[in-house]
Amino acid sequence: MGDGRSRAAGPPMFRYRRLAAELERRIRAGDFRPGERLPSIRRLHRGTGLSISTVHRALLELEACGLVESHPRSGYRVQPAAWPPLEPPAIRRSDPAPQPIxxxxxxxxxxxxxxxxxxxxxxxxxxxPAHVPAKAFGRLLRGMNRAEWRALLGYVAPEGLGELRRQIALLDVGVPGRFAAEEIVVTSGCTEAIALALQAVARPGDTIAVESPTNFAVLQLLEELGLLAAEVAVDPREGVDLEDLARCLEAHPVRACFLMPHFQNPTGALVPEEKKRRLMDLLARRGVPVIVDDISAPLYVTGKRPLPLSAFDREGLGMYCASFSKTIAPGLRIGWVAARGEFRERIRRLKAATSICTSSLDQALVARFLGSGAYDxxxxxxxxxxxxxxxxxxxxxxxxxxxxxxxxxxxxxxxxxxxxxxxxxxxxxxxxxxxxxxxxxxxxxxxxxxxxxxxxxxxxxxxxxxxxxxxxxxxxxxxxxxxxxxxxxx
Ligand SMILES: Cc1ncc(COP(=O)(O)O)c(C=O)c1O
The missing domain is CATH 3.90.1150.10 (Aspartate Aminotransferase, domain 1)
Structure with missing residues (x-):
């Protein structure tokens, strides 16, 4: 919802977001109960000093997010949905001894x-498939002339098309810990990004600390690469358990960690900012690299975009993997890994050796989609x-x-x-x-x-x-x- 850019004296476009964010906060805090009426548009208009149309727009935004529903003649009511929430699942401690998959x-x-x-x-x-921006991609394909097709059907550099890397780097402009285009390697989906990052730091028989539960596809990948898993507990609200992780790093020769700090698969957990700092401090003290699956980071539905783990990564220990499989279309197979120094160089060499490069045409299409402003x-x-x-x-x-x-x-x-x-x-x-x-x-x-x-x-x-x-x-x-x-x- 709100993108955190709202300012008191901002243009109307941002004021409606500010009001929507405030109403959302109060709904989630339980000030407005499920089924209850929100204050009328007129009351909100008088109370906030915002125009009727700005108030209306804020309510439409809340309705689009499923937080309120409009009732003829009785205004907007809080959705009788998921409030009060169910109890969250309990955190389950694990045995972090490394095991083959x-x-x-x-x-x-x-x-x-x-x-x-x-x-x-x-x-x-x-x-x-219902949410894929198919129309925009149709337009992009139809708009290409023969010379462009010809230019896009050859190999590109292993690290990927320059324009796509530039556009990916631009996604995070203004965000602390952002990567430059030169630090990005384009991959065939997030899965290849993770596979390359794992191979950049580990050899068969090495141990990777993973959250438990984790994405089952990553367990498959560890198995294929002959890696062992040391399982670390996850708090279904706040992500990886730092005490468990510290114990695991103390007791076992962990080569790298694999983590999903944003809307973890499967728990949906989001690591709070303060905990991200403690997590990176812990890894930095022990010099343990971390492979981050950040595929879901843009899919926040409350508040603002969470700060990336890279914002707390002073030592350059992270390899940050993502793709457009959850935001544009999984079949494009366009992902990337962002890393610094030696890690980035090793990943680039592995990419060149194992697949030369990712499909040039798909890279160009995504670069154009991003460049058109349609992605935002x-x-x-x-x-x-x-x-x-x-x-x-x-x-x-x-x-x-x-x-x-x-x-x-x-x-x-x-x-x-x-x-x-x-x-x-x-x-x-x-x-x-x-x-x-x-x-x-x-x-x-x-x-x-x-x-x-x-x-x-x-x-x-x-x-x-x-x-x-x-x-x-x-x-x-x-x-x-x-x-x-x-x-x-x-
Ligand atoms: C957390 C997570 N990472 C990675 C993937 C796979 O991504 P890709 O299709 O880009 O390889 C998925 C699948 O949707 C996923 O849920």
Whole structure:
């Protein structure tokens, strides 16, 4: 929502955002309760001194984000959605002893279901096709002449097209810890960025400290690279547990950490700024490099853009990986890694040796999209859409899932990490959902050690239409059935 740029004497464009942000803060603080009426447009106009149209615009923005709904003749009411929130899942301590990867057997069927269009897509962690800026890309493609096509169908330098790297660097203008175009290497998606960063610092048999739970695709990657995982606990609200991490670094020969500080996959956790500073201090004291998956950072739906971890990285220990898979389109396969000095050079050499370069045409298309200014406008709409989808999905979970289910409503991203009552087996729930052509992610695939058995990961990347709502209700029904079955005396 608000982008933090609002100023008291700013132009009207920013004043409506300031009012929307203030109303949002009060809704989230519980000053306005679910179902309650907000002050009328006239009262807000008189109370704030803002014009009627500015007030109206602020309310429209809140409505677009799913925080309020307009009722004919009775004004705007707070959505009876996800407030008061459910209890967040409890933090689960882990055993950080390094272990070879043992993927949960379900992982391959999970991946197949996620990409099968016959399934209700509640496990799709990338961007939903409904939100892809297809029209703008169509225009860009049609606008290219033959000479441009010819120029774009050859190889480019391994680090990527200069104009794309420049545009990526411009995304963070004014942000502390930003990277220059020369420090960026373009990759085929965030996955390749992470793979190159891992290979830049680790050899087979080395240990990587990872959050637990984590993105199951990264566990797959560690397995393929012959790396061991040391699992560190995650607080579902505030991210990696620093005490656990410190203990892990003390006890084990950790070659690098892999972390997701912004809307972590799967918990949705956001590491607060002060904790980012302590995290980087800890890593700097021990000289441990960190590979950061920052793919979801632009998808904040409350407050302002979180400060990147690089803003606290004085030693240049970080390799920052991201892509446009969650903000433009996953099929473009355009990602990047930003790193300093030796790390950047090693990554560039690995990229050259393993794939020469990423598709020149796709790089050029994305560079033009960014350069046109359309990306910023697209992101504003996307954040509002995701905010609404997060709230709608959380509300359906609250209404349909068994009592005792836990969920921390994230401040961004598209993932909802649900802790089911202890007696409910998330893997069995997954199997039954699969039989009904509903794709979800069972918690067990998100860790190396067999943990998170009573957890489930749902994505709300797509529109919460009638089909999705029915599927979430069906998941709740299956879960309740499994709970009853377990409680029945033998
Ligand atoms: C946290 C996270 N990182 C990386 C990826 C994969 O990104 P890419 O498609 O750019 O390789 C995903 C998938 O959506 C993800 O959820």
């Amino acid at each position: 043992q993927l949960a057997p379900a992982v391959h069927s999970v991946i197949a279901a996620i990409s099968d269009p016959a399934f209700v897509p509640l496990g799709n962690t990338g961007m939903d 406008r697209h992101l504003v709409r996307l954040r509002a859409t995701l905010s609404r989808q997060l709230l709608q999905t959380a509300d359906l979970i609250r209404r349909h899932f068994p009592e005792g289910s836990r969920l921390a409503l994230p401040q961004g991203g598209t993932l909802l990490w649900i802790e089911l009552p202890e007696e409910i087996d998330g893997l069995e729930l997954y199997r039954r959902a699969h039989a009904r052509r509903i794709a979800v992610i069972p918690g067990v695939v998100c860790a190396n050690a067999p943990r998170f058995r009573n957890f489930l990961l749902l994505s709300c990347a797509g529109p919460v239409d009638a089909r999705a709502a029915r599927a979430i209700a069906a998941l709740g029904e299956i879960a309740r059935g499994l709970g009853r079955r377990r409680r029945r005396p033998r």
